[in-house]
Amino acid sequence: MADPSSYRPQPGQIPDSPGVYRFRDEHRRVIYVGKAKSLRQRLANYFQDVAGLHPRTATMVTTAASVEWTVVSTEVEALQLEYSWIKEYDPRFNVKYRDDKSYPSLAVTLNEEYPRVQVMRGPKKKGVRYFGPYAHAWAIRETVDLMLRVFPVRTCSAGVFKRSAQIGRPCLLGYIGKCSAPCVGRVTPEEHRELAEDFCDFMAGRTGAYLSRLEQEMRIAAEDMEYEKAARLRDDIGALRRAMEKNAVVLADATDADLIAVAEDELEAAVQIFHVRGGRVRGQRGWVTDKVEAVDTAGLVEHALQQLYGEEQGEAVPKEVLVPALPEDTPALAQWLAGRRGSQVSLRIPQRGDKKALMETVHRNAQQSLALHKTKRAGDLTTRSRALEEIAEALELDGAPLRIECFDISHLQGDDVVASMVVFEDGLARKSEYRRFQIKGRVGDTQVWHGEGQDDVRSMHEVVSRRFRRYLLEKSRTGEWDPQDGEDGPPEDDGKPKRFAYPPQLVVVDGGRPQVAAARRALDELGIDDVAVCGLAKRLEEVWLPGEDDPVVLPRTSEGLYLLQRVRDEAHRFAIQYQRSKRGKRLKSGPLDEVPGLGESRKQALVKHFGSVKKLRQATIDQICEVPGIGRKTAETVAAALARAVPAGPAVNTATGEIIEDENPAPAGASSERGTEQ
Structure with missing residues (x-):
């Protein structure tokens, strides 16, 4: 380096x-x-x-x-x-969106003598008018089938067109009225091009004027007693209205806009775009990217705008682009977009109304796209097998780690220290095997119940020791049961496999060299030498091994690294969930909860004003009345309730404003470990 x-x-x-x-x-x-x-x-x-x-x-x-x-x-x-x-x-450290070419578009080849309507994928070509993209090719074909009745534009390939011209006989669509048959000279090149341009105008959203013109022609035909022509026009109008119904109106005033939403996590991001033309959703596309550079939502939006409009010109760039966050160089981007469109382009964040509601819909689609991407990647058997093989090769294991257990520590400024254990078997989460631990802070045979002073390293040593002591106990089915190792009592010899009876091939810890060393030391103290240990550090996504001075760096696109990240992130999520539930239960027992008629807003206002419940207890009634929203009667009630309460060591989380009461020491042998099935 x-x-x-x-x-x-x-x-x-x-x-x-x-x-x-x-x-x-x-x-x-x-x-x-x-x-x-x-x-x-x-x-x-x-x-x-x-x-x-x-x-x-x-x-x-x-x-x-x-x-x-x-x-x-x-x-x-x-x-x-x-x-x-x-x-x-194509720099490796720049954000690059994937999957753009998988979305089909409706294309009209205006660069040909006889324009053709067709489904197109891939990069855009000069002289071709595009609509969409659509989620599925069949959606395009359904729309085209309805439109050909009114706009009988050519849809055949060059080979079919040439063959029909040679034999002097049109294809089936020419016989049933869904093609104007320019191949046999039924219409001139100019008349056929006019049909294609009308088709493009209608697809671009200019529907009102065309429908009005057809309705006028239908009325004139009926007045002239040309009933067959009137009936045909009536059916044409019905076909166009059915085609329009496939794209419901989402924005009033025939708005032309593109809405861009982003869903992201620490590793990947999904971008979803809705193309609205004439107030209707005319197309949709989505991209997924690895976050290989330090980029926030605004940066992702900027990259999406560059990729979306880098090759576009004219009306393909809408009048309005709605985004979830404005890039740093918004004026320059707006000027760049205006240059590509040829007129002013508004780049902004929707604040209210229909546009904001539609943006929320686009964002939900982005979230679903990201979730689906991760599910597909994790659910593929071949991909999972390759991931396990890459992990085994990188860590120099004897075989693929079919069972992986990951441990994570969570706390709030040293309080409510808890740990989680998640299990992945054959690359898939085994949620019935998840476990959660309340950290006691063992030092030898002494228990330290308070979280203060307990760091992640000692907590990691404790939780790994507890998990594998239970494994050895259940493996031997002998020995004394330690109440601190769980809540279920000693194992029963009923022939059923116990909770911790299965050892993993690999233990993953959330952290770097110190956490890995603590986990390895815990296993060595128990005489367990057939379980591999590694750690995944969040900073650079490096894999640490016990006793090594340098980390193992897996390629950024490695499936093995992706699996380790999923395992680590799942352990982190499970630990945070348990830590928050413990804190939530403890908050409900605070002395302010006993004050009748005192809601959460005023509780937080009181604690925020005085800094802690302890200082609030020392305040006078006049000082309590200074808090906004607290009257004298309420102040007297609060003071009386605090006077009756047993003094504790309260505090407040200054980051969130949540009331945090010190936890009283729990009795020895209390429940500390619980399996959770999600």
């Missing part, structure tokens, strides 16, 4: 101008492209102390071996050049 100071530019060498910069590795490959209003200020951020950088940024600057830049005149030029370079170099 390179030292960033080895290739840091000299002071004053970097210009204080807008521009685009590229980081290259030792092989001269571009690994990151970025833009800046001021190159000097932006690049200076990369060359500070590596320990103070975001973990992903630190990985990038230590992978790079050189940096270069190009000065441009404006921020818009910087945006355009950044997009071009990302597309050209």
Whole structure:
């Protein structure tokens, strides 16, 4: 890994101008492209102390071996050049959205003499008008089938068209009236192009004028007693209305807008886009990306805008783009979008009304897309097998770890220290095997009940020791039962497998070298040497092994790393859930709960004003009355209730404003370990 100071530019060498910069590795490959209003200020951020950088940024600057830049005149030029370079170099540390080409679009080939309506995938071509994209190709075909009655545009391939022209006989669609049969000269090229342009206008949302024109023609035909023509026009109008019903009105005033929503976690993000034209949802697409760079929601939106409109021109860029967060360079982006459209484009966050409601719908779709992506990736048997093989190879195990147990510690500023154990078998979560622990803080044979002073390392040692002592006890079915090891009593010899009877092949701990060392020490003290141990550190997603000075770095795209991350994140979620439930139960027993008519808002206001329940108990009635919303009668009731309450050591979580009462020591042998089936 390179030292960033080895290739840091000299002071004053970097210009204080807008521009685009590229980081290259030792092989001269571009690994990151970025833009800046001021190159000097932006690049200076990369060359500070590596320990103070975001973990992903630190990985990038230590992978790079050189940096270069190009000065441009404006921020818009910087945006355009950044997009071009990302597309050209495909840098590994830039956000890249996937799955865009899997969405089909309805295309009209206006670049041909006889335009053709067809389903198209892949990159867009010049001279082709696109509508969509759609979620499924069959949805396009249904729409086209309804529209061909009114707009009998060619849909056949070049081979079929040429064959029909040679034999002088149209295809079936020409006989049933769903094609104007330009192949045999029923219409001129000009008339056929006019049909195609009318088709495009209708699909673009300009439906009202066309329907009004057809209705007028129908009335004229009826007045002239041309009833067959009137009936045909009536059926055409019905077909168009059925096609329109497939895209319900979602925004009034025939709004043209694209709505972009983002759902994300620490590792991946899903972007969902709804294309609204004429107030109707005309298309939808979604992308998924790995968060390989330090990027927030606004940054994800900026990358999505670049990819979405980088190749678009004219009306393909709507008048309005609605986003969940505004990028840092919003004015430059709006100017760039306006340049691609040819007129002003509004880039904003919806605040109220129908647009905000529709944005919430788009966001729900993004959340479902991210969940589905993770489910598909985790549910594939081949992928899971490859992940287990990669873990075994990276950790030098004798075989694939078919059972993995992961431990995590959770607490709130040293209080309510708990631990979780989650189990994955054959790469899938085994939720009936999950366990949760209340940390007692053992020091030898002494119990320390208070969470204060207990760090994650000692807690990890304790929970791993308790889990594997129970395993040894149930394995031997002999020996004395320690009440501190669980709530279920000594094991019974009934022939059924016990809760902790199955040993894992791999123990994963949430943390780095100290936590791994604590877990390994706990196993060594119990004489267990056939269970591997590793840790996954959140900072750089590094895998730590006992006794090793350097971590094992799995590739960012490794399925093995992805499985370890899922295991670690699930243990973290389960521990947080238990810790919050314990805290919630304890909050209900606070002395302020005994005050009649005192709601949660006023409770929090009181504790926030005085800093703790202890200081509130020492306050006078006049001082309590100074709190907004507290009258004298209520103050007297609060003072009386606190005077009756048994003094404890209350506190307040200043981050959330939640009332936190000190927990009284629990009696020895109290329930400390509980299986949870979700």
